[in-house]
Amino acid sequence: MMKSSVFYRDLNRVYESFAGGEGCYLIDREGRRYLDACGGVAVNVIGHGVERIAEALSKGIGAASYVYGAAFSSTYQEELARKLVSVSPLGDAKVFFSSGGSEANEGAIKMARQYHVERGEIGRWKVISRWLGYHGNTMATLSVSGRPSWRTIYDPYLMRSPKIDPPYCLRCPLGMVYPRCGLACADELERTILMEGPETVSAFIAEPILGTSVSAVVPVPGYYERIREICDRYGVLFIADEVLCGYGRTGKVFAIEHWDVQPDIITIGKGLGSGYAPLAATMASEKVVEAFEQGSGRFVHGFTFSGLPASCLVGNEVFDIISDQGLFERVEPMGEYLASVLRHMAESHKIVGDVRGLGLLAGIEFVADQESLEPFPEQMGLTERVVRVAEEKGLLLRQGTSGSNFNQGGDHVQISPPYVISEAEIDEMVDLLDQTLTDVEEELL
Ligand SMILES: Cc1ncc(COP(=O)(O)O)c(C=O)c1O
Numbered sequence: 001m002m003k004s005s006v007f008y009r010d011l012n013r014v015y016e017s018f019a020g021g022e023g024c025y026l027i028d029r030e031g032r033r034y035l036d037a038c039g040g041v042a043v044n045v046i047g048h049g050v051e052r053i054a055e056a057l058s059k060g061i062g063a064a065s066y067v068y069g070a071a072f073s074s075t076y077q078e079e080l081a082r083k084l085v086s087v088s089p090l091g092d093a094k095v096f097f098s099s100g101g102s103e104a105n106e107g108a109i110k111m112a113r114q115y116h117v118e119r120g121e122i123g124r125w126k127v128i129s130r131w132l133g134y135h136g137n138t139m140a141t142l143s144v145s146g147r148p149s150w151r152t153i154y155d156p157y158l159m160r161s162p163k164i165d166p167p168y169c170l171r172c173p174l175g176m177v178y179p180r181c182g183l184a185c186a187d188e189l190e191r192t193i194l195m196e197g198p199e200t201v202s203a204f205i206a207e208p209i210l211g212t213s214v215s216a217v218v219p220v221p222g223y224y225e226r227i228r229e230i231c232d233r234y235g236v237l238f239i240a241d242e243v244l245c246g247y248g249r250t251g252k253v254f255a256i257e258h259w260d261v262q263p264d265i266i267t268i269g270k271g272l273g274s275g276y277a278p279l280a281a282t283m284a285s286e287k288v289v290e291a292f293e294q295g296s297g298r299f300v301h302g303f304t305f306s307g308l309p310a311s312c313l314v315g316n317e318v319f320d321i322i323s324d325q326g327l328f329e330r331v332e333p334m335g336e337y338l339a340s341v342l343r344h345m346a347e348s349h350k351i352v353g354d355v356r357g358l359g360l361l362a363g364i365e366f367v368a369d370q371e372s373l374e375p376f377p378e379q380m381g382l383t384e385r386v387v388r389v390a391e392e393k394g395l396l397l398r399q400g401t402s403g404s405n406f407n408q409g410g411d412h413v414q415i416s417p418p419y420v421i422s423e424a425e426i427d428e429m430v431d432l433l434d435q436t437l438t439d440v441e442e443e444l445l
Helices: 051-060 075-087 101-118 139-143 148-157 184-196 223-233 286-294 309-324 327-346 382-392 423-444
Strands: 020-022 025-027 033-036 094-098 126-130 201-206 237-241 265-268 280-284 352-358 361-366 411-415
Touching: 033 423, 051 309, 075 094, 075 280, 075 309, 094 101, 101 139, 101 201, 101 237, 101 265, 101 280, 101 286, 126 184, 139 148, 184 201, 184 223, 201 223, 223 237, 280 286, 309 327, 327 352, 327 361, 327 423, 361 382, 382 411, 382 423
Parallel strands: 126 201, 201 237, 237 265
Antiparallel strands: 020 025, 025 033, 094 280, 265 280, 352 361, 361 411
């Protein structure tokens, strides 16, 4: 095999590449088809190999010539921003485009900070977040991420960012049980704001439905309403990171709409370009926009590729495909079907500790003991085994990132297929998963 010149994330592994894709399948160079149960990493929403994207690019590529976003705009950017605002819960919002979810969250952190500066509250800069949250891999977004395995070696570079416990009822970090807990984990936000000094706190950032660190944990009813009350009480902005759980993934366009709450800033990414172009967005609510308009009028931020016309062109086509095919509406019924077959399949597997999620975002947590929920020892690499056996069977699964049991093991996989998935494909996916878990359980005997 020829030596690779790519600096891969794992230099000891051989990375396969695919020859093509079609709907929910990826096809390797030998023609073998793999069911993409995760849309890569909750990215692909419209399916692989969609010709309309190629046609839109070939027709529009001239008008999508690069222009610098600090000097010029494009009709693609204008159009896409209008479409996103039309489906958002943020009122007369505005959209700042970027290339990926980390950039979108970096933008949200800076937007929140500048919001306070515009209003004369220059002491507000701290961003409170949650353990087991993930917001990106740049230094600021890693600082607000609560994933120790990705933070530890960069710790000297990270900014101070207070963390509260996540609303993870299965392994409640406060040892409580809902509803008797009275939403104690949300109240931690208030205590943390008070301890830090409200005049120093800029924002609270959270994934409405927890994504890759714990795979699809859905907070209980009332959780975000309490978070919103606390933020309002202390003049703290609420940033909903919907990079993974947004853009239709959970059955509503924005996952926060499952609660009766309006955030101040929403970030989206992944599905926005569906993997056909790097594209993400920071969406500012009317309240945030007004502070800028009544203040300096200028956002001190930007990248070379902010609002890239070619990416926005793709974003428009993805949006139109979603609208034409009713894909946002399709997620809820398909998600209910997925949940029912997953739960049924799980009944015959003693390593499954939890099946959870909403819409086409599901998570399966594996445990050594179903009664005590004791996780497998980390060094066993249980999830890696599941992913490897599944791949041998033609099923691509996304391994949840290690440590859902608060950095002491905790195995889980995420399921987040393209929205075009059919019931027959869900059956095939769950059947392959069933066979995979049977083989892994046999290996453990
Ligand atoms: C919730 C969430 N926020 C932010 C990011 C970072 O996005 P990106 O990898 O596109 O920079 C991710 C990526 O997985 C994510 O899941």
